[in-house]
Amino acid sequence: MVITPDTERRAEQQLAPPTGNPLLRILALTRPQWARLLSAGMLGALASASAVALMALSAWLISRAAQHPAILTLMVAIVGVRTFGIARGVLRYLERLSSHEAALRVLEGLRVAIVTRLALVAPAGLPLWRRSDLLGRTITDVDDIQDLLLRGLLPLFGAAVVCGGATGLFFLILPSAGLVLLACLVAAVVLIPIWLVRRGKDTEAVAASNRAERDALVADTIAASTELNLLGAMGVRLDALRQHEKRAASCGQRRAREAGIAAGSAVGLMGLASIGAIVAAAPQVSAGQLPAVLLAVVALTPLALVEVVTAVGTASSALSKATAAAVRVLAVLDTPDPMPASALSVKPLPANSKGRLIEMRGVSARWPGTDRDAISDVSLVLRPGTSTCLLGPSGSGKSTVLAVLLGFLRPTAGTIIIDGQDASQYEPQEVRNLMGWTGTDAHVFATSVAENLRFARPDADDVEVASAMREAGLGEWLGTLPRGLDTQMGEQGISISGGERQRLLLARALLSHRPVLLADEPTAHVDEPTAAALSRMLLGRRENGQAVLLVTHREADAAAADVVVRMSGGVVSGHSR
Numbered sequence: 001m002v003i004t005p006d007t008e009r010r011a012e013q014q015l016a017p018p019t020g021n022p023l024l025r026i027l028a029l030t031r032p033q034w035a036r037l038l039s040a041g042m043l044g045a046l047a048s049a050s051a052v053a054l055m056a057l058s059a060w061l062i063s064r065a066a067q068h069p070a071i072l073t074l075m076v077a078i079v080g081v082r083t084f085g086i087a088r089g090v091l092r093y094l095e096r097l098s099s100h101e102a103a104l105r106v107l108e109g110l111r112v113a114i115v116t117r118l119a120l121v122a123p124a125g126l127p128l129w130r131r132s133d134l135l136g137r138t139i140t141d142v143d144d145i146q147d148l149l150l151r152g153l154l155p156l157f158g159a160a161v162v163c164g165g166a167t168g169l170f171f172l173i174l175p176s177a178g179l180v181l182l183a184c185l186v187a188a189v190v191l192i193p194i195w196l197v198r199r200g201k202d203t204e205a206v207a208a209s210n211r212a213e214r215d216a217l218v219a220d221t222i223a224a225s226t227e228l229n230l231l232g233a234m235g236v237r238l239d240a241l242r243q244h245e246k247r248a249a250s251c252g253q254r255r256a257r258e259a260g261i262a263a264g265s266a267v268g269l270m271g272l273a274s275i276g277a278i279v280a281a282a283p284q285v286s287a288g289q290l291p292a293v294l295l296a297v298v299a300l301t302p303l304a305l306v307e308v309v310t311a312v313g314t315a316s317s318a319l320s321k322a323t324a325a326a327v328r329v330l331a332v333l334d335t336p337d338p339m340p341a342s343a344l345s346v347k348p349l350p351a352n353s354k355g356r357l358i359e360m361r362g363v364s365a366r367w368p369g370t371d372r373d374a375i376s377d378v379s380l381v382l383r384p385g386t387s388t389c390l391l392g393p394s395g396s397g398k399s400t401v402l403a404v405l406l407g408f409l410r411p412t413a414g415t416i417i418i419d420g421q422d423a424s425q426y427e428p429q430e431v432r433n434l435m436g437w438t439g440t441d442a443h444v445f446a447t448s449v450a451e452n453l454r455f456a457r458p459d460a461d462d463v464e465v466a467s468a469m470r471e472a473g474l475g476e477w478l479g480t481l482p483r484g485l486d487t488q489m490g491e492q493g494i495s496i497s498g499g500e501r502q503r504l505l506l507a508r509a510l511l512s513h514r515p516v517l518l519a520d521e522p523t524a525h526v527d528e529p530t531a532a533a534l535s536r537m538l539l540g541r542r543e544n545g546q547a548v549l550l551v552t553h554r555e556a557d558a559a560a561a562d563v564v565v566r567m568s569g570g571v572v573s574g575h576s577r
């Protein structure tokens with residue numbers, strides 16, 4: 001299937017939206033860090049409160065000093081100003097340490113959870129997400145969620161404490177000034193952020209989907225640059241990229257414009273609170289009902305709140321961004337596990353040194369997101385020391401049989417039996433560890449040749465690695481490598497042909513020394529004499545006591561196998577010995 005941004009968007013729409021409030025669900029996932037976040041919130045609130053107290057006390061001190069009192073009467077205020085000045089910086093530093101520690105741990109937990117979930121669901125097929133989009137969800141969206149804590153919730157907590165404290169102080173000094181400050185604060189930290197969140201919701205959703213499409217376009221364009229150049233279609237791609245950039249820029253401009261309006265209005269409102277407080281306090285001072293020094297306090301304190309109230313605007317933007325990111329991250333975390341641990345999956349697999357007898361009895365299975373079984377009522381037996389050929393035209397269900405045996409798909413009917421026992425009672429990973437597998441789409445890692453093979457058996461020494469390569473027909477090729485087994489492969493390393501790649505993957509499966517060897521079209525990209533030699537070698541592995549299942553199109557392989565199973569249209573159409 002060709003995946004275009006449109007099919008992907010449709011698939012996304014078909015996925016059930018995350019249940020519950022996405023932000024609350026993400027917050028529930030941060031539970032292990034709640035204590036650290038709370039202490040960061042308290043430290044941040046104390047740092048902001050110190051800044052406001054510094055301004056209020058300084059205002060009092062300057063006004064009082066202008067009245068030339070005895071210097072001793074100012075000593076407490078002078079020490080207070082110094083204390084708040086120092087505390088502001090120290091507390092902010094401690095808050096940053098604590099909040100970043102918590103946020104980084106949350107980030108690590110989320111990324112590990114996403115990758116764990118992807119590793120679980122990927123073998124049975126992801127819901128049409130592109131790799132670049134998954135990367136975006138794992139990196140950028142998780143970063144946006146981190147911002148939810150650092151630039152969203154913690155500043156909001158600090159603002160609530162400080163604004164509440166300042167309003168209380170104003171009510172104590174002069175209730176009318178308190179009312180003015182309260183009205184301005186409600187507008188600055190409640191109404192403006194609500195306006196920002198409403199405006200930002202659509203912008204963030206458009207920006208997130210535009211970013212996913214743009215990343216996919218860039219990744220696709222780079223990967224297919226040869227074809228695009230040959231077809232003369234590069235211009236069309238670059239035009240599409242320009243459109244995405246324009247859309248991203250317009251989202252950014254809109255965001256910046258709204259944030260600017262919000263910040264400007266918040267600053268204006270604090271100025272208004274300052275003027276309003278002066279207007280309310282001046283007659284009281286003239287009438288001698290309020291000490292003159294407190295006029296400076298009510299006039300200047302709102303200005304110290306500017307930093308706190310503008311942070312609320314930024315926090316509300318971070319909330320909008322984080323909500324869009326949370327929806328995308330939860331879509332991955334909520335993807336159903338195609339092999340949910342059965343209530344029976346509790347037993348360890350008993351040891352068996354004589355090899356394993358694996359049977360499929362009447363198995364049907366379907367791929368996630370499809371509405372019909374890809375294989376129906378398939379039965380076959382894999383005996384130790386026996387080779388089986390699975391033949392059939394393209395699309396007949398051969399790879400699906402392997403996916404079921406490997407535990408990537410749970411049968412919709414029928415059972416897998418291991419040594420006479422239902423396999424569903426064992427841990428899927430333990431069952432998987434019985435199988436060595438090679439397939440046309442297996443991955444070559446960007447590391448050395450030897451390390452690529454050792455993924456199958458980390459304790460294999462160089463002699464065993466080289467021997468597996470020789471068995472897979474790569475002895476001569478190994479001799480030509482500049483650094484032998486240490487030669488680097490993958491993106492930064494040497495290039496290999498399709499046939500060499502396939503044999504390397506086969507060598508990895510041979511090295512694994514598992515009781516069952518599943519080989520999915522291992523000779524698809526090699527010439528006929530090499531294919532014949534490889535098939536012969538693979539089917540000959542039964543002599544080691546392995547059960548070999550060779551999936552192939554080559555009729556010639558059937559003659560050399562102990563058992564031949566033919567498939568057509570998802571069912572077994574023939575079985576011979």
Ligand SMILES: Nc1ncnc2c1ncn2[C@@H]1O[C@H](COP(=O)(O)OP(=O)(O)OP(=O)(O)O)[C@@H](O)[C@H]1O
Nearest residue numbers: 124125367370374393394395396397398399400401
């Ligand atoms: N990951 C997947 N998601 C959804 N459907 C799939 C997936 N893999 C295979 N199918 C479907 O299952 C059916 C059987 O495919 P399968 O790959 O098992 O056939 P095959 O005989 O191995 O074909 P080939 O020889 O071309 O590899 C096909 O209709 C195919 O479209």
